[in-house]
Amino acid sequence: MKPEVSLEEIASLAKRRGFIYQGSEVYGGLSGTWDYGPLGVALKRNIMQLWWKMFVDDLDDMYGVDAAILMNQKVWQASGHTETFTDPLVECSNCHARFRADKIDTSKCPTCGQSGTFGEPRQFNMMFDTTVGPTSTTIKGEGLTVKAIVYNEKDLKVEVPPTNQFNTVKLSDQNATSYLRPETAQGIFTNFKNVVDSFYPDLPFGLAQQGKAFRNEISPRDFVFRSREFEQMEIEYFVDPAKWEEAFEMWRGRIHEWFKALGLPEDKTHELEVPADDLAHYSKRTIDFEFDFPHGRDELLGMAYRTDFDLTNIQKASGKSMEYRPKDGSPAFVPHVIEPSFGVERAIMAVLVAAYTVDEINGEKRHVLKLPKHLAPVKCAVSPLLKNKPELVSKAKEVYGMLKKEFGAVMWDDNGNIGKRYRRQDEIGTPYCITIDFDTLDDNTVTVRDR
RNA sequence: GCGGGUAUCGUACAAUGGCUUCGUAUGCCAGCCUUCCAAGCUGGAGAUGAGAGUUCGAUUCUCUCUACCCGCACCA
Numbered sequence: 039m040k041p042e043v044s045l046e047e048i049a050s051l052a053k054r055r056g057f058i059y060q061g062s063e064v065y066g067g068l069s070g071t072w073d074y075g076p077l078g079v080a081l082k083r084n085i086m087q088l089w090w091k092m093f094v095d096d097l098d099d100m101y102g103v104d105a106a107i108l109m110n111q112k113v114w115q116a117s118g119h120t121e122t123f124t125d126p127l128v129e130c131s132n133c134h135a136r137f138r139a140d141k142i143d144t145s146k147c148p149t150c151g152q153s154g155t156f157g158e159p160r161q162f163n164m165m166f167d168t169t170v171g172p173t174s175t176t177i178k179g180e181g182l183t184v185k186a187i188v189y190n191e192k193d194l195k196v197e198v199p200p201t202n203q204f205n206t207v208k209l210s211d212q213n214a215t216s217y218l219r220p221e222t223a224q225g226i227f228t229n230f231k232n233v234v235d236s237f238y239p240d241l242p243f244g245l246a247q248q249g250k251a252f253r254n255e256i257s258p259r260d261f262v263f264r265s266r267e268f269e270q271m272e273i274e275y276f277v278d279p280a281k282w283e284e285a286f287e288m289w290r291g292r293i294h295e296w297f298k299a300l301g302l303p304e305d306k307t308h309e310l311e312v313p314a315d316d317l318a319h320y321s322k323r324t325i326d327f328e329f330d331f332p333h334g335r336d337e338l339l340g341m342a343y344r345t346d347f348d349l350t351n352i353q354k355a356s357g358k359s360m361e362y363r364p365k366d367g368s369p370a371f372v373p374h375v376i377e378p379s380f381g382v383e384r385a386i387m388a389v390l391v392a393a394y395t396v397d398e399i400n401g402e403k404r405h406v407l408k409l410p411k412h413l414a415p416v417k418c419a420v421s422p423l424l425k426n427k428p429e430l431v432s433k434a435k436e437v438y439g440m441l442k443k444e445f446g447a448v449m450w451d452d453n454g455n456i457g458k459r460y461r462r463q464d465e466i467g468t469p470y471c472i473t474i475d476f477d478t479l480d481d482n483t484v485t486v487r488d489r
Numbered sequence: 490g491c492g493g494g495u496a497u498c499g500u501a502c503a504a505u506g507g508c509u510u511c512g513u514a515u516g517c518c519a520g521c522c523u524u525c526c527a528a529g530c531u532g533g534a535g536a537u538g539a540g541a542g543u544u545c546g547a548u549u550c551u552c553u554c555u556a557c558c559c560g561c562a563c564c565a
């Protein structure tokens with residue numbers, strides 16, 4: 039079932055009214071990046087703050103963390119990202135199917151049956167790599183070794199004598215290589231022990247984090263739905279392995295509350311029980327929570343039972359115990375994990391799609407963003423009924439100043455006539471408009487319009 | 490990454506191998522007017538994605554690049 043709104047309509051509105059722009063637009067853009075304008079950043083922050091309130095501040099069993107984007111590369115080795123992301127991929131030149139070169143017989147394409155259609159395998163890694171600190175390079179020749187600290191390898195020029203008696207040998211410092219995190223989850227797992235040491239919370243408890251993650255997607259798509267830089271809101275909920283199902287169901291319920299808080303209609307959200315043979319190797323159960331986006335039904339957030347996969351990996355790789363010792367003296371164990379993982383951009387898209395409506399009034403189209411009030415970027419617009427009556431304008435300024443100081447997200451609007459202002463505010467989802475008229479001057483009352 | 494499409498004021502559309510380089514609507518800015526749900530008038534700013542080629546002359550034709558949209562693949 040496709041919603042009536044097209045992705046292009048949403049993108050057009052987002053651009054026109056200052057929600058979301060193409061990243062680096064003046065230079066022709068950068069694929070898979072998007073920038074937020076004044077209204078967009080307000081909406082985004084409202085959504086993220088709502089999440090933090092619902093899932094951290096309002097709950098007794100939740101703790102917040104905020105880990106660094108750059109992490110020791112051992113994190114990604116232990117989690118399996120380094121290995122699984124450097125698989126060589128081959129592509130069939132006939133049917134364009136792609137396969138892991140080490141998993142198939144490359145003499146014949148399994149999809150179309152053609153022979154000899156595979157080219158050279160290419161390494162493809164979805165993690166953005168980077169170098170932490172200067173790169174150290176060693177130049178070796180006969181009887182001579184020069185060590186150089188190079189801040190930018192492209193600037194390094196080594197003159198090689200014609201005798202070729204010198205060789206340049208780059209000793210890339212493996213410790214200096216790192217990645218922009220492809221998920222925020224590992225920043226939580228690596229701090230599990232720290233939080234236990236500081237607070238020793240009763241099990242079950244959860245850690246929550248919001249932050250940027252980066253994936254070098256093959257093809258970013260569908261407006262902000264799949265981009266190369268995005269924001270995640272993730273929870274790792276640590277449980278006694280015997281009680282994981284209980285926790286799973288609890289979070290399932292909390293996720294539906296989240297949908298309600300975002301104002302997403304129930305008939306547009308769906309649960310997809312991921313079939314056993316599609317599950318990631320570490321997961322015993324996963325539910326994809328989907329939404330009917332303009333481009334089709336697609337994943338809005340996911341919840342996975344990750345067992346003790348991550349903590350056990352860290353325990354093995356670091357040599358540090360990740361066991362939790364229950365306070366009742368029963369034997370220690372490595373907790374299991376329920377992971378609800380939310381995408382901020384996907385939530386924004388869903389909210390915009392759900393809120394976007396077009397009314398027909400006397401044959402005129404009226405665009406209204408029916409945002410939940412607590413998400414609206416502008417809570418209230420203040421207008422003088424007439425722009426050319428100084429007494430109205432000054433009174434309105436006074437009211438505006440009071441509200442602005444109190445609530446912040448208040449907009450001054452004196453452009454055109456009153457009807458136009460209402461329309462304009464409708465289009466950005468402003469719930470309240472306050473108009474100062476001549477009665478205000480007489481009896482200090484104002485007109486409050488509820489969208 | 491493959492195939493198809495698109496790229497013109499902020500937005501949505503129009504037009505053109507030249508002539509004074511581009512029209513409309515809306516939005517925006519200034520002024521006038523206007524006593525509550527897109528009234529009107531006057532004036533103004535604002536665009537051919539980037540680069541190369543063909544040509545006397547390119548926004549228009551060709552090529553390359555970039556970005557977005559549609560389909561496929563991918564989504565650990």
